[in-house]
Amino acid sequence: xxxxxxxxLKGRGFTFWSIMTLHALVILxxxxxxxxxxxxxxIVTGMNNRIVWGMPHVFAIFLIIAxxxxxxxxSISSVFNKLAYKSFARLSGLLALALLVGGLAVLVLxxxxxxxxxxxxxxxxxxxxxxxxxxxxxxFMVIVAGYLFVQMSRGTEHLTKPMGIVAFAWRLILxxxxxxxxxxxxxxxxxxxxIMAPLFIATSFLFGLAFTILVLSFTCFTIRNQLMxxxxxxxFRDLLIIFIVVVLYFTAVHHLNNIYITQHxxxxxxxxxxxxxxxTLFWGGQIILGSILPLLILTNKSLGSNRSAMTLASIMxxxxxxxxxxxxxIGGQAYPLEIFPGWDEISSSYGDGQIANYMxxxxxxxxxxxxxxxxxxxxGFVLTILPFLPEPISDE
Amino acid sequence: xSDFIKGSGDGCGKEGGCGCxxxxxxxxxxxxxxxxxxxxxxxxxxxxxxxxxxxxxxGITLFATGGPAKARPLDEAASPxxxxxxxxxxxxxxxxxxxxxxACSKENGWKDNGRPDTDAQWIRAVTLKNRxxxxxxxxxxMCQHCEEPPCVDVCPTGASFKRADGxxxxxxxxCIGCRYCMMACPYGARSFIHEPLEDQKDHAPRGKGTVxxxxxxxxxxxEGRLPACVETCNAEAGGALMFGDLNDPNSEISKRxxxxxxxxxxxxxxxxxxxxxxxx
Amino acid sequence: MTSMRIFKFILSIWIMVIGVSLPxxxxxxxxxxxxxxxxxxxxxxxLPTEYMRRNHMDLLDHQRDETVLDGVRTKQFSxxxxxxCHAVKGTDGKAVTVKDPKHFCASCxxxxxxxxxxxxxxxxxxxxxxxxxxxxxKPAGHDVAALKSYLHSGSQTGVLTGQQTSLRGRNK
Numbered sequence: 001x002x003x004x005x006x007x008x009l010k011g012r013g014f015t016f017w018s019i020m021t022l023h024a025l026v027i028l029x030x031x032x033x034x035x036x037x038x039x040x041x042x043i044v045t046g047m048n049n050r051i052v053w054g055m056p057h058v059f060a061i062f063l064i065i066a067x068x069x070x071x072x073x074x075s076i077s078s079v080f081n082k083l084a085y086k087s088f089a090r091l092s093g094l095l096a097l098a099l100l101v102g103g104l105a106v107l108v109l110x111x112x113x114x115x116x117x118x119x120x121x122x123x124x125x126x127x128x129x130x131x132x133x134x135x136x137x138x139x140f141m142v143i144v145a146g147y148l149f150v151q152m153s154r155g156t157e158h159l160t161k162p163m164g165i166v167a168f169a170w171r172l173i174l175x176x177x178x179x180x181x182x183x184x185x186x187x188x189x190x191x192x193x194x195i196m197a198p199l200f201i202a203t204s205f206l207f208g209l210a211f212t213i214l215v216l217s218f219t220c221f222t223i224r225n226q227l228m229x230x231x232x233x234x235x236f237r238d239l240l241i242i243f244i245v246v247v248l249y250f251t252a253v254h255h256l257n258n259i260y261i262t263q264h265x266x267x268x269x270x271x272x273x274x275x276x277x278x279x280t281l282f283w284g285g286q287i288i289l290g291s292i293l294p295l296l297i298l299t300n301k302s303l304g305s306n307r308s309a310m311t312l313a314s315i316m317x318x319x320x321x322x323x324x325x326x327x328x329x330i331g332g333q334a335y336p337l338e339i340f341p342g343w344d345e346i347s348s349s350y351g352d353g354q355i356a357n358y359m360x361x362x363x364x365x366x367x368x369x370x371x372x373x374x375x376x377x378x379x380g381f382v383l384t385i386l387p388f389l390p391e392p393i394s395d396e
Numbered sequence: 397x398s399d400f401i402k403g404s405g406d407g408c409g410k411e412g413g414c415g416c417x418x419x420x421x422x423x424x425x426x427x428x429x430x431x432x433x434x435x436x437x438x439x440x441x442x443x444x445x446x447x448x449x450x451x452x453x454x455g456i457t458l459f460a461t462g463g464p465a466k467a468r469p470l471d472e473a474a475s476p477x478x479x480x481x482x483x484x485x486x487x488x489x490x491x492x493x494x495x496x497x498x499a500c501s502k503e504n505g506w507k508d509n510g511r512p513d514t515d516a517q518w519i520r521a522v523t524l525k526n527r528x529x530x531x532x533x534x535x536x537x538m539c540q541h542c543e544e545p546p547c548v549d550v551c552p553t554g555a556s557f558k559r560a561d562g563x564x565x566x567x568x569x570x571c572i573g574c575r576y577c578m579m580a581c582p583y584g585a586r587s588f589i590h591e592p593l594e595d596q597k598d599h600a601p602r603g604k605g606t607v608x609x610x611x612x613x614x615x616x617x618x619e620g621r622l623p624a625c626v627e628t629c630n631a632e633a634g635g636a637l638m639f640g641d642l643n644d645p646n647s648e649i650s651k652r653x654x655x656x657x658x659x660x661x662x663x664x665x666x667x668x669x670x671x672x673x674x675x676x
Numbered sequence: 677m678t679s680m681r682i683f684k685f686i687l688s689i690w691i692m693v694i695g696v697s698l699p700x701x702x703x704x705x706x707x708x709x710x711x712x713x714x715x716x717x718x719x720x721x722x723l724p725t726e727y728m729r730r731n732h733m734d735l736l737d738h739q740r741d742e743t744v745l746d747g748v749r750t751k752q753f754s755x756x757x758x759x760x761c762h763a764v765k766g767t768d769g770k771a772v773t774v775k776d777p778k779h780f781c782a783s784c785x786x787x788x789x790x791x792x793x794x795x796x797x798x799x800x801x802x803x804x805x806x807x808x809x810x811x812x813x814k815p816a817g818h819d820v821a822a823l824k825s826y827l828h829s830g831s832q833t834g835v836l837t838g839q840q841t842s843l844r845g846r847n848k
Contacts, residue, residue: 038605040591040592041589041590041591041592041604041605042514042588042590042591042605043514043590043591048513048514048590049513049514049515049516049517049578049584049586049587049588050513050584052575052578052579052588053575053579111572111573111574111605112571112572112573112574112575112588112589112604112605112606112607113571113572113573113605113606114572115793116570116571116572116573117572119553119570119572120552120553120572120574123553123554123570124552124553124554125548125551125552125553125554127548127549127550128549128550128551128552128576129550130550130551130552130574130576131552131553134552181576184550185546185550185579185580186546186580186582186665187546187579187580187581187582187583188579333579337582337583337584338662339537339582339583339584339661339662340522340524340661340676342526343524343525343526343533344525344526344527344528345523345524345525345527346522346523346524346525347522347523348520348521348522348523348537349497349508349512349517349520349521350512350517350520350522350537350584351512351513352520352522352537352584356513357513468747470748470749470750470751471748471750472747472748473742473746473747473748474746474747557745559745559746559747560746560747561747565744567744567745568744568797569740569741569744592796593796593797594773595773595799595801596797596798596799597799597803598756598759598798598799598802598803599756599803601797601798601799602797603796603797603798604796605796606797614747618747618749
């Protein structure tokens, strides 16, 4: 049996450096946008007292979900002993770490008082799922770093499986926690539901694999044909199809459940039918672009395992995924709180009873995009210094 | 006592007679009205009324305002034996009246900058209409000071907390401005400060990047005074707001709640709010 | 070589002389190198100056938790008290805010380049006495005074009348 060796990314040509420079520029611009927001206050953003979490949070949650899912490939190999994926385990771990760092950076930089990060790290209210998430995120980073370490250092390969199991369990708890951030909110009709946690877990599988395929396609130009063999592509294709279907399932159950409950008719009608923004994003973004079109591509006999087709499908999935998170995070806030059931016309200076308006501002969008660039920059950078790329397995 | 009798014996001294309300005090010359009624009887009536009013005035104050809070010694901590609450009678809240909102904003230093989306609103007037029955109502809405506050549950640093006497507050020293409490509040009671502030009231510190909400005028309560909204509504408007100790069965508010039906907003959430409403 | 050694010797003497005299020069009150800190009200602070210089932050940290979390409002270490005693008058006759380098806290903190967090939220100068524009509320007893002025003046307005009106219901 061939033993996989790993190497550092060597083929660093013009394309690689230009992509890295682009990411670095985006990060700098994003940091500038952050300074602008922090110095002038959130008045310069589109967020307000009704829509308190905006584009930065959409991107942050998107990245955090993708991070936990990106570890999936590694988990399949270490936990479920599928050797075909073993060679991608290190890259998968790195991607998970990088995406999480990118997501957390966006989240922290959007705080009203990011200078109080030390307070957030030292004072904990353990009844808060948010506080638990902070522990889960940091623990995830430590565990994945440890998982990567035991794979790299000699004499510790036998620890790979136990570390892999711990990492897998941890990431399931982490994503459950991320979903519960919304699921535990009794205040809003769209959130107060246990299905948020499994919905986010299913979504994490999908986003994680899509990101992994994208990174493999774009990073390793010189060796990708050897790296992404037909066999591997077919396996990834099968997984993607399953994950898309599972996400569609949980989304359907969430909405159908709400449609059955008369109390929630208002928010469902708003999100699925009435809203020019959220309905379009849901049907056009998540369903058509993010689920149906990729399914059509992936189930096509000739296109299915083609690397370019899969890359295109992955991009569509991720854009649809952004739309999905946007509808959940912002659509859920836009619908007014039901404080006075039984009364029809409600008005106040706060906008009670009215749909809240939200127009993302440029600094917010820049900050969100910076998260993605940060994740990709870290991935690219670490690949050049640590041996994470598998040497193509030669047939013997 | 003699002060009152002397004062009531004289008129205002303005030419043109009785309709004066100028408020000038004791005058030495007599008014033409004096000849219509014997001075002693008029004086006696005024004095008797004064005496009666002085006797029942504190009672009137108590009844109308729900009883002022007792001032607590400076070094004494808030007591868990007390639970501060408010009772709002929506039928006494007038359409279009926003006196409680103005009082709160003047007292605590938040302003209407003409941008209602981002301006802080500790209290707001809500108008309701039922299309089927035609009924309408107005009422003020502020932090409900729940016994089981969702905002306290979700705050990652514990900045959102409930004081021993039931007032839900934000400890701005610890608030990191994550706005999760604003997501969690079922009443939309919290505001985030979106811009740098200057010249805050020294009894109500507030700053950019932190979250705030109605404090039940905790600085006034600790001094034994009433919240600004309650005081203003009683003095200048319909007297819809009553404040007091919900744990004291003899307080005016407890007696009123025991006698007349009142509800919590979103009572299905079982948060046991400290603010209750009647007649909506 | 000898002249070099002599030169170095003279240079070192110069450096010693300047080095010894420098603190003396700097401690002169008019020196622009050290901060000019305004004197507070009264003859002394709540605790000795040297102690305050080192430990004021600990006192403030402790006091703020007591006040916010427990409602203890003792005056000795209250920030309002500090701000009130240490207020510095500006050119317009009003107390200066922390943005002005003459402000008591700013004068030292600017020198030490330590950012002050407090005044993002707290007022950095004493507030007006009556912050409640309009109604002047006092603890129990104010209704008797209002009654007295009502009877003296014959006026129909007043706190007590307002309360009576609300008893009778709306008279709109």
